[in-house]
Amino acid sequence: MQRDLFAARTALVCAADALDVGRAPSTGGDVAACAAVVARLDAVAERLRGLHRRVAA
Secondary structure, three states, X not given: XXXXXXXXXXXXXXXXXXXXXXXOHHHOOOHHHHHHHHHHHHHXXXXXXXXXXXXXX
């Protein structure tokens, strides 16, 4: 599951980078929205890491 989260995060970061430099202006995307989703994915990944540590202990 963590691998899938990081893959999604990477895709969003790449999309935000493309939007930021104007390479994908027709997508209607929003860099701030992408950044917010990346932050949420980071929070979920951190929660998963914490759960994994507790289970492994």
